[in-house]
Amino acid sequence: MLIGEVARRSGVSARMLRHYDSLGLVRPTGRTVGGYREYTPEDIRRILYVEGLRSLGLSLRQIARTLDDPGFTPSALVGDLIRKTEERLNREHELLERLHTVDAAEPAGWQDVARIVELLHGLGSQSAARRQQAVLAPAEHASVPAELLARAVLTESDPNVAGALRWALARAGDDGGAAILASGMASDDVVIRRRAVLALAELPDDEATAMLTDALGDTDTTIRRHAALALGARGVTRAVPTLLGMVVEGPNDVEAGELLGTLARDAKWADRIMSALVDELAAHTADSAVRIRLTQALAEMPGTIALNILRQLAHDDDRPVALIASALVKMLEERPDDEPRDAADQ
Structure with missing residues (x-):
């Protein structure tokens, strides 16, 4: 032929x-x-x-x-081809993501593109200081895409860089970042979910609040606590049971007690929160540390609505509890008369 x-x-x-x-x-x-x-x-x-x-x-x-x-024999050669092909695909995937990131920022000119590329290079650095510098560098021309920042938040292990990323993400506004954080909250990796909930806690929008509310049901205690603190600061009463549990268990009990006091400013919730604290006191008669934390949380209640309970605790059989309650009673009784009273105390 x-x-x-x-x-x-x-x-x-x-x-x-x-x-x-x-x-x-x-x-x-x-x-x-x-x-x-x-x-x-x-x-x-x-x-x-x-x-x-x-x-x-x-x-x-x-x-x-x-x-x-x-x-x-082909096995070694085929294995080498597989590795090289995977490396090439990873590079191309990274390039595609980079192009999508630049496109999402809607750059007005090449200066905008240069800023985003510079940020991408900085975030890819092995140096935590370099990554943090890249995030905090002033963006004079292009705004930093929220989607890029959110992706970086989910993978960043250095606490200082992560904090800078969360700050920048909160400033970037709602531009796809919440959707990325939502995927983080759905991850099987608890570390990624923890990073996501911390970032959501700094986003003020309703979508973030809804995801934080869902996080109250997470299997991880740390995630539930972060979500409750953020929600309590936003006045979301769904966080009350978790905040109460934080007072009982110890971690972040001071912050949790303060937030319970803030939420109790709503007269509809004052009685419920007070009753819950009293019930926990009755349930932990043998645990001095828990009773001390609950006593301190009572002092955070608005006005003087907890004064009578604290007076009773001033005579508690547990001496540390009685001493702390006595000091808190004195503090409340010496409160200036012209200090504003809350609706729950009137």
Whole structure:
């Protein structure tokens, strides 16, 4: 079969077949009387082998070695091809994400693009100081895409850089960042969920509040506590049970007690919170540390609504509790008369 017919049937151009011949990769077995290349069925089969291996990413040199070495085994070469292909795909995926990030920022000019690329390079640095500097550098031209900051928040392990990222994300506004944080909250990795809830705590919008409310049901105690503190500061009463549990259990009990006091300024919730604190006191008669924390939380209640309870605790059998309650009673009784009273205390 002459070269033109081989090219037509195999789909390999005559020029490429001549190149294969010059390399010694596929040499036609015979020649016609006129000197034209003449391919046998075995030659054509070799051409198809070459094309099949090229489709896997092998170089022509690798193909020649593969076909001519009878002792060659493909496993090592195929494994190497897999690794190289995965590396190439990762680079291309990173490039695609970078292009999407630049596009999402809607740059007005190349200065905007340069700023975003600079930030991307900075965030990719091995140096935590360099990453933090990249986040805090003033953006004179382009605004930093919230989506980029949110992605970085979920992967950042350095607490200082993470804090800078959360600050920048809160300033960036709602531009896709909340959606990325939502994916973080759905992660099976508890570390990622913790990073996400901390970032959500600094976003003031309703979407963040809704996700924080959902986080109250998370299986991780730390996440529930972060969510409750953020929600309590926003006046969301769904956080009350978790805040009460924080007072009982200890971590962040001071902040939790202060937030319970703030939420109790709503007359509809004052009695519920007071009753819950009193019930916990009754349930922990043998645990002095818990009773001390609950006593301190009572002092955070608005006005003097907890004064009578504290007076009773001033005579408690647990001396540390009694001493703390006595000091708190004195503080409340010496409160200036002109100090504003809350609705719950009137």
